[in-house]
Amino acid sequence: MDDTLYTQRPWLKNYDKNVPPNLSYDNKTFCEKFRETVARYPDKPAVIYLGKRLSFKDMDLLSNRLAHYLKQNGLKPGQVVGLNLPNIPSHYIAVLAVQKADGVSSGLSPLLTPSELVHQINDSGARIILTLDVLYEKIFDAARKTDLSAVLVSSIADFLPPAKAFLGKLLKKIPQAEVKPIAGVKVERFMDALKAMPETEVTGSKGMDEVLYMMYTGGTTGPAKGAQLTQRNVMCNIQQVRVWLDTGPSDLFLSAFPLFHIAGLCLGGSSLLDGITQIAVPNPRDTHFLIEAIKKYRPTALVNVTTIFLELMKLPEFKTLDLSCLRWCLSAAQPFPPENIREFEAIVGQGKLIELYGMTETSPVTCCLPRYGKKKPGSIGMPLPDTVFKLIDPATGEPAKLGDPGEIAISGPQVFTLGYYNQPEETAHALRDGWMYTGDIARMDEDGYFYIVDRLKDMVIVSGFKVFTRELDDVLVTHPDVQAAASFGVPDPERAGSERVACAVVLRPGIEKGDAERDKIIAYLREKVAPYKVPKRVIFMDELPTSGVGKILKRELKQMVLQKGL
Secondary structure, eight states, X not given: OOOHHXXXXXXXXXXXXXXXXXXXXXXXXXXXXXXHHHHHOTTSEEEEETTEEEEHHHHHHHHHHHHHHHHHTTOOTTOEEEXXXXXXXXXXXXXXXXHHTTOEEEEXXXXXXXXXXXXXXXXXXXXXXXXXXXXXXXXXXXXXXSOOOEEEEEOTTTTSOHHHHHHHHHTTOXXXXXXXXXXXXXXXXXXXXXXXXXOOOOOOOOOTTSEEEEEEEEOTTSSEEEEEEEHHHHHHHHHHHHHHHTOOTTOEEEEOOOTTSHHHHHHHHHHHHHTOEEEOOSOTTOHHHHHHHHHXXXXXXXXXXXXXXXXXXXXXXXXXXXXTTOSEEEEESSOOOHHHHHHHHHHHOTTOEEEEEEOGGGSSEEEEOOSSSOOOTTOOBEEOTTOEEEEEOTXXXXXXXXXXXXXXXXXXXXXXXXOBTTOHHHHHHHEETTEEEEEEEEEEOTTSOEEEEEEGGGOEEETTEEEOXXXXXXXXXXXXXXXXXXXXXXXXXXXXXXXXXXXEEEEOTTOOOSHHHHHHHHHHHHHHSOGGGSOSEEEEOSOOOBOTTSOBOHHHHHHHHHHHTO
């Protein structure tokens, strides 16, 4: 296998001047880096939450208290603690405390179904869960099917001034829910538990090659898998991203990425280690909150999933904001439609949008558009320092030629080495000869910029021809009547082993659904794509199913269509 096209790293010639091809990693642990930051910036705000400012010293002392609680309640080194919380202070405190107590943190998405929640708790072996009162009912229901020993319950009102918390509850602006006892499980309020614990330092003794986070991913081929990310994986990636984006203590981050997701955890955790103040966003879909936070705090960086940026662009109050404070805007989790980039940058500033590519198994960032250099619309950018991408032709197993599509395989210090927890077969499939095979199809141009073409599992085979659904989606959303679209394959009843292309379409407001509109869209596609790519079915929907971070869930969409016969 001749992969010199990729291992020679043609992208290096386009790196920003501040980014070297290889880094010297400082080999310090998460807890060591945080102690250094607290010593350097004790009184600087670490987290701003609904007007309340918690300093780095505050976060240190509060996380000491929680670490003592975790240890006193039976947390053993290497055990998982489940974090079922939005972006509120208790979540940031818990990220620190779990590491101080030598535990492993694992995000539990509030969007998980009860059966998914039970699977993740049992699979990880978590005995202690931190949750929110309005999310508590699911934990209560799941508890009898798990071995939970303790549940700590936070509230949106935690850390707010007493008068503000009282009024918020009275006026029902702060959601609340009943917290019922669970037989055989210790259930306590987060604030009560912390008050009973000492502030004395808890240092953490975990080594660089021990697990820092176990974050669940996948579920496309069965139940979600726990990706084990070592301290070395995570700390190397934090350093790579810090250098690439040229960030530091002068930054102020406003991010709606949830901490229970690897992207939010990466940003939230690295900010705590790098002395960067971050504005907590309890509800990532509250665009009004984001606009008010921009007005009040003047962040230097705005970080969101693409769908939130697209929603913001629809709002006149966002378009008229003074956004000169923003140094850059980061978009991840799904591609930013190229046709919307010019419109977005007309609002935030030319060249400020940075797209990146990452995955849970890579801690997560591996590829990114440059902070200062050329940004190519539709591209995920170039691999980070010490990171190599190669594209493998799925049909031959050989490296793809320049410009041809192939599956992304990644090598770098951020790629998980321990694999999936208790999943040796899944690990062997993903990790081959030191390379992480991602399941994503991409192409590389002559400058070393990469472009996602499709997910390998989303590629449709029509009578032997490959249809990359991502490319078809990009064409669909250029139609003036289409607001969002997702293409996928369904079995072809007339040809065994072959598929047909189907498209789910959300029309713009005011456009009437019906055969005339369907014919109009199909006629448009016939002018734009090869005949075998034209969908046999166009289904109109009010909205597309998405994940907690805004990704369109094509597998669920396909199941909906097949089960309901749409």
